[in-house]
Each structure stands twice: as C-alpha cells, then as structure tokens.
Amino acid sequence: MTTIAVDAMGGDLAPGAIVAGALQAVRRHGMAVILAGPIDLIHEHLNQLGGAAGLPLTIADAPQAVSMDESPLVAHRRKPGSSVRVATALVARGEADALFSAGHTGATFLAARAAFGVMAGVDRPALASVFPTVKGKPAVMLEVGANVDVDAGLLAQFALMGELYSRLIFHTENPRVGLLSIGEEEHKGNDLTRNALPLLKALPINFIGNVEGRDIFSGIADVVVCDGFIGNVALKVSEGLVDMFVTMLRDSLSQTMTRKIGSLLSREAYREFKKHLDYSEYGGAPLLGVKGVCAISHGRSNANAVKNAIRVAAEFAEGRVNEKIEEELDRTAESKVAAQ
Numbered sequence: 249m250t251t252i253a254v255d256a257m258g259g260d261l262a263p264g265a266i267v268a269g270a271l272q273a274v275r276r277h278g279m280a281v282i283l284a285g286p287i288d289l290i291h292e293h294l295n296q297l298g299g300a301a302g303l304p305l306t307i308a309d310a311p312q313a314v315s316m317d318e319s320p321l322v323a324h325r326r327k328p329g330s331s332v333r334v335a336t337a338l339v340a341r342g343e344a345d346a347l348f349s350a351g352h353t354g355a356t357f358l359a360a361r362a363a364f365g366v367m368a369g370v371d372r373p374a375l376a377s378v379f380p381t382v383k384g385k386p387a388v389m390l391e392v393g394a395n396v397d398v399d400a401g402l403l404a405q406f407a408l409m410g411e412l413y414s415r416l417i418f419h420t421e422n423p424r425v426g427l428l429s430i431g432e433e434e435h436k437g438n439d440l441t442r443n444a445l446p447l448l449k450a451l452p453i454n455f456i457g458n459v460e461g462r463d464i465f466s467g468i469a470d471v472v473v474c475d476g477f478i479g480n481v482a483l484k485v486s487e488g489l490v491d492m493f494v495t496m497l498r499d500s501l502s503q504t505m506t507r508k509i510g511s512l513l514s515r516e517a518y519r520e521f522k523k524h525l526d527y528s529e530y531g532g533a534p535l536l537g538v539k540g541v542c543a544i545s546h547g548r549s550n551a552n553a554v555k556n557a558i559r560v561a562a563e564f565a566e567g568r569v570n571e572k573i574e575e576e577l578d579r580t581a582e583s584k585v586a587a588q
Contacts, residue, residue, distance in 0.1 A: 258351020
C-alpha cells in the first residue's frame with residue numbers, strides 16, 4: 249500500500265482541511281497516510297470527523313509549524329520539529345513513499361531538497377502545475393513559484409523536465425513546448441526570454457517558440473515554460489478568474505424564474521463546467537528534479553484539493569515518475585556528450 253506523509257499543519261485552513269482531505273483520500277483511494285502534526289490537536293480534528301478507527305491513517309508527532317510569513321531558511325534551521333520537516337524525514341527514511349504539503353512553499357522546497365537531494369543535471373527543482381485547456385488535455389506550466397529568479401539555463405532545464413512530465417503523466421506524444429512571453433515574435437520579451445530561446449531551440453524537444461498568456465488555455469502548447477514569479481502570478485490570476493466565472497454564472501442562472509428553470513435543467517452541465525475549471529480537482533503541483541516524490545498545493549487548499557493532491561502524490565510514486573525522469577535526463581546528458 250502506498251503511504252503518503254502529509255504536513256498536517258501546512259496551509260491557511262490547516263489542520264482542519266488537511267485532516268479532512270487526508271481522511272477522504274484514505275477512504276476513497278485505498279492508500280495509507282501519516283499526518284505530521286501535534287498529536288492531541290490532530291486527534292481532536294479526527295474525532296470531530298468520526299475518527300479513523302480501522303483505517304490506515306497514523307500520526308507522527310510534530311510540535312512545531314512553519315507560518316506563511318516566516319523566512320523559509322530561518323524556519324528550516326530553527327524548527328527541526330516542524331510538521332513539514334517531520335513529514336519529509338518520513339519519506340527520506342523510507343517510512344512513506346511521498347510527501348504532500350499545502351504549507352509554506354519555500355519551507356517545503358528547502359526540506360525536500362535537503363532530505364531527498366537533487367537529480368544529476370538539475371540545478372534547481374521546479375514546481376509544475378496543470379492548467380485546463382479548450383482541447384481537453386491539460387497543459388503543464390513550470391515554474392509556478394519555487395524559483396522566482398532564474399536564468400536562461402534554468403528555463404532550459406525546466407523545459408526538459410516539463411516535456412518529460414507531459415509524456416510520462418499525460419502520455420502526450422512529442423509534447424509541444426512553448427516559452428511564455430509577451431509576443432510570438434522572437435525579438436519580443438525580456439533579456440531572460442531572449443537568452444533562453446537559443447537554448448530551448450537546441451534541446452531535443454518539440455520547441456514551438458514563444459507563446460502568449462492567452463495560449464496557456466488554448467491547447468497550443470502542452471508545456472509552458474516561465475520563471476516562478478510569472479508562473480505564480482498566472483496561476484493565481486487563473487484561479488481568481490475561475491472563481492469569478494463560476495460565481496457570475498451561478499448568480500446569473502438564479503436571477504429570474506425562467507433562468508431558474510433553465511438552471512435546473514442545466515445543473516449537470518454546470519457541475520461539469522465547474523469541475524473542469526476547479527483547481528481543487530487537479531491536485532498538487534509536483535516538485536520535479538528532487539530524488540523523492542513531493543507534491544505542493546497552495547495555502548488555501550480545501551479538503552477536496554488536499555484529497556486530490558494526495559492522490560496525485562500516490563500516482564506519482566506508484567508510477568515511478570521520478571526515476572523515469574532521472575533516467576531520461578541521464579540519456580539526454582549522454583547524448584549531448586556523444587554529440588560533442
């Protein structure tokens with residue numbers, strides 16, 4: 249049985265939403281979960297939800313927590329008993345197969361990098377997020393928050409890992425990789441995108457050139473590459489727009505009697521629309537490039553988002569995706585050496 253170590257104190261809605269989501273994951277997806285957090289507090293929340301008797305759910309005591317406003321480096325050094333470090337250590341020791349946290353991204357990044365190590369050929373691990381597209385198959389964007397300041401060489405590494413992720417997880421044949429910029433023309437963009445272009449062109453991938461923000465959802469590209477600052481802004485703007493669209497559509501359908509009748513008739517379509525766009529259905533963002541499975545969700549993750557993120561972490565571990573990415577990176581490096 250796959251076991252996921254969960255940072256029970258990470259996130260704006262922790263520990264309530266984390267515990268509830270973990271319970272749902274255990275009940276619905278047949279996996280084991282270890283919740284890292286203060287034992288008494290976690291037991292209290294479990295009891296409020298009916299308890300976990302007979303379920304493969306245990307607690308690892310973690311008396312400390314990292315708040316969102318803390319320096320990740322300071323917290324990493326001063327809080328060895330934090331829930332994120334305790335959960336990470338469980339994976340590093342082989343007591344769990346994957347890590348999940350909705351807490352401080354920087355703290356999770358540091359904990360995973362220190363405990364798991366980094367794959368050969370990777371300078372910095374990257375967060376990969378999934379975006380829905382009009383063509384049905386989701387697009388992968390990286391980076392979305394772990395690396396705010398990057399150089400052109402890092403963007404090339406992100407492109408390689410994103411292309412591998414799209415092939416291995418979504419079974420995309422020859423994924424189209426685009427560089428996020430302010431125009432399709434090669435002369436547009438900033439120094440970072442212009443310097444990255446020749447490096448991405450030289451990679452053994454299907455690089456299609458610059459893509460614009462509107463192309464993220466069009467399905468033109470299967471993988472969209474950018475720095476973590478731009479990627480995180482794009483992610484948060486997208487989530488805000490989805491919330492607005494869903495709210496406006498619901499309010500519009502309930503304003504008049506005619507619309508209410510139409511709303512009843514189209515309820516299933518409305519649910520499908522909402523589910524297709526709802527970030528909580530897509531799970532966490534995997535941290536690619538570390539030698540261990542780590543999934544990270546944003547701080548406002550609800551129980552549904554937590555459940556799905558834990559499921560994604562389990563699928564990632566069961567599919568040996570990290571090992572396959574490392575094997576592919578090794579082959580790419582060997583091909584470069586042979587070509588020189």
